[in-house]
Structures are given as C-alpha cells and as structure tokens.
Amino acid sequence: xxxxxxxxxxxxxxxxxxxxxxxxxxxxxxxxxxxDLGIICVDNKSIQHINRMYREKNIPTDVxxxxxxxxxxxxxIPQPDCPDDYNLGDIFLxxxxxxxxxxxxxxxxxxxxxxxxxxxxxxxxxxxxxxxxWQKLLLLxxxxxxxxxxxxxxxxxxxxx
Numbered sequence: 446x447x448x449x450x451x452x453x454x455x456x457x458x459x460x461x462x463x464x465x466x467x468x469x470x471x472x473x474x475x476x477x478x479x480x481d482l483g484i485i486c487v488d489n490k491s492i493q494h495i496n497r498m499y500r501e502k503n504i505p506t507d508v509x510x511x512x513x514x515x516x517x518x519x520x521x522i523p524q525p526d527c528p529d530d531y532n533l534g535d536i537f538l539x540x541x542x543x544x545x546x547x548x549x550x551x552x553x554x555x556x557x558x559x560x561x562x563x564x565x566x567x568x569x570x571x572x573x574x575x576x577x578x579w580q581k582l583l584l585l586x587x588x589x590x591x592x593x594x595x596x597x598x599x600x601x602x603x604x605x606x
Contacts, residue, residue: 446478446479446480446481446482446531446532447481447482448465448468448469448472448481448482448484449481449482449483449484450464450465450468450484450486451483451484451485451486452486452540453485453486453487453488453491454486454487454488454491454540454541455488456488456489456540456541456544457488457540457541457544459486459540460554463554464484464554464557464558464561467554467558468482468484468558468561468562468565471558471561471562471565472565475565475569476522477522477533477565477569479531480523480531480532480533481531481532481533482532482533482534482535482536482565482568483534483535483536484535484536484538484561484564485535485536485537485538486538486540487537487538487539487540487541488539488540488541489505489539489541489542490505491537491539492505492506492509492537492539492541492542493505493506495509495537496509499511505539505541505542506539506542507538507539507542507543507546507560507563508536508537508538508539508560508561508563508564508567509536509537509539509564510534510535510536510537510564510565510567510568511534511535511536511537512533512534512567512568512570513530513532513533513534513568514530514533514534514568517568517569517570518570519569519570519571519572520569520570520571521569521570522569533565533568533569534568536561536564536565536567536568537564538557538560538561538564540557543556543557543560
C-alpha cells in the first residue's frame with residue numbers, strides 16, 4: 446500500500462526522497478509494507494498546537510502518532526477484516542524541533558528516520574511511560590533504522606535502486 450509523505454512546513458529545508466526511501470525499507474523490515482501510512486512534517490507551531498490539543502502539553506515535540514488500530518499489543522501486526530483497514534495511521538514529525546535538537550555531528554536524515562520509526566513503533570502498539578521504557582523503544586527504533594540502512598546500502602552497491 447502507500448506511504449504518504451507530506452511536508453507542511455517551510456522552517457527547515459526537507460528532501461522527502463531520502464526519508465521516503467528509508468521509511469519504505471523500515472516498513473519492509475517490520476512487515477507492514479501492505480499498510481497505508483501517513484507521515485506529515487510540520488513546524489514547531491503546528492506540532493505544539495497538536496500536542497496541546499491531544500496531550501494537553503503546550504510545547505513542541507519531535508513526534509506524535511495517531512494509530513488507526515486501537516489497543517494493539519506491542520509489535521502486533523494488525524489483521525484487517527476489510528481493505529479499508531489496511532491502514533496504520535499517521536505520524537506527525539516536528540521537523541523544525543528535530544533539526545534544532547540535532548547535534549553538530551549527527552545526520553539530520555538519520556535522526557528523522559529514527560524519529561519516524563519511533564512513531565511507527567507507537568502505531569504498532571509500543572508505548573513508554575517511564576524513562577527506561579522510552580530508552581528501550583529508542584534502541585528498538587535505532588535497531589530497525591540501522592537494519593534499513595544496511596539493506597539500502599547492500600541494494601545500492603548491488604546496483605538495485
């Protein structure tokens with residue numbers, strides 16, 4: 446199914462192709478490439494507004510996830526009953542916030558991919574209510590992202606797009 450990637454901000458330059466390629470690889474690794482997924486890139490003002498509306502936190506953040514399927518167990522792949530249910534949900538990336546948090550030696554697109562993968566994990570039922578569970582989910586997100594990067598490198602060096 447489709448990955449819809451929208452850039453609704455102008456605060457930070459964003460090339461969608463690298464993020465799309467990396468997220469397609471992550472979706473494949475997670476076995477959810479048959480599901481629709483929306484990734485919406487927004488600025489600080491927009492992500493703060495959404496965060497205030499849905500989480501009652503009046504601050505910008507890096508990622509907010511809105512799952513299509515509710516009450517998923519962590520890591521569970523949805524079992525749709527009809528074609529309309531082949532949807533994971535939407536991920537809002539606060540790309541301006543993410544850019545501001547990047548360290549000097551970090552690759553912006555690597556951080557975007559890890560953050561989007563973190564959001565995707567939320568759509569698949571993973572949660573974190575403590576610092577320890579957040580760290581565990583971050584490591585899981587990084588692991589999936591690294592696997593996707595390795596797969597992309599192998600495909601590219603083998604002459605595949």
